[in-house]
Amino acid sequence: MNIDSAAVSILKRGVELDTNKRYTEALVCYQEGIQILVNKMKGECNDTTKSYLRKKVEEYMNRAEAIKKLVLKQKEAGQFHEQVHIENNSTGHSYKTLFGRFLDEEIQYVSVEDPYIRSFHQIQNFLRLCELLARSCSNLRHIELITTKDGKSEGDQREWLLNLKNDLIKYNIKLIVKYSDTLHDRQITLSSGWIIKIGRGLDFFKAPENKFCLGVFDLDLRPCHETTVDIVHSKNVKQSYG
Template sequence: AETDPKRKQHYQTKILEYMHRAEQVKELVTRWKSKGVISDKIHIVEGATGYSYRRIFGKYLNEDVREVLIEEPYVRDHYQICNVVMLCELAVSSCRNLKYIQLLTVKDAKNNDEQGRAFETLKENLQEHAIKFVVEYSEHMHDRQVILSNGYVVKIGRGLNYFKPSPTRYQLGAFDHHFRQCRETNVDVFYCPENNKS
């Protein structure tokens, strides 16, 4: 046992500091747990096929989904806009109670007219299905994720743009992305109870 009163006091102070820090860490872990439970992890290897949006998102898109938030910084080029349209097609066909889709992206400084026209066309088309489509721009976003109102969050390392270009227009994968080769990426699916609005 320590007999020096100064050293004893020093150790007691350190013990209290460590206990306080342990409580802070415990509280932080509890908060992170409430942020979501990992539901699924998928590693897509370079050149793999069979990873269409239906495979990645399909089992999470159901009648409980009323809202979809797509956070995708790069929706500038034609193929990137087409990827958003494909995800919207899947959501509309799978989620019979879908009422709202929001896209958070970065504004294309070079070709804003084309980007804006594409979003306006998609907005008008979704209105025909009684779905509101809203685009918001952020200059500081980097994360890529799709948040569903049934509590699921799908994070894809490369975002929606993980497909390789089709070598020709007349082969499998030109339209059905189940056959399209992919770029290597990771997919993490979380269930976050606080996001569940159903």
């Protein structure tokens, strides 16, 4: 039976993620794959093929609905935990790929705790995150950054973050920067309750080999250092920031 190869690839990936209990990622794959099958079904003339496609769509839709219910149940019980292990030199781990599925119009406030938003490339990483947040979260009004001061170039650090702060105002987003001498945690907290804990913080990308290689701008093409990403959900976050 001829099924669109793109749909097969995406749905196969969805099943793999589903098996590994990476449910929210699996859900994205299932939804994309289902849409491709639905589009193919609309243009299909052969009744046998059409019937087969309909059966597959129903099968994956049922699984997608089951995942939604499972995730909701785990969130309500405070038991949701999804883990992504980023291997050394692996690619395909931009901020959007890692946690873009949690960024939506529900989010009004984002807190970023990372002791290493200090040097030029680290603040650029934070800028990339802010770009993603501004594009994805239409109701975002506050971003809070908690980091440590850079003893060597504190002036530059403050200037770069001030430039970013002034630019975010154009998007009606207020950047609040706080400094801590004892900060060790590295996590991104969304007002919707999702918490993304990245072992190495935002700075897990390797430096590009030169200024004209793939991955300089597209972080999905940039090799990474090994790290672990833990995604959890807390109902208390809404109360704290609400």
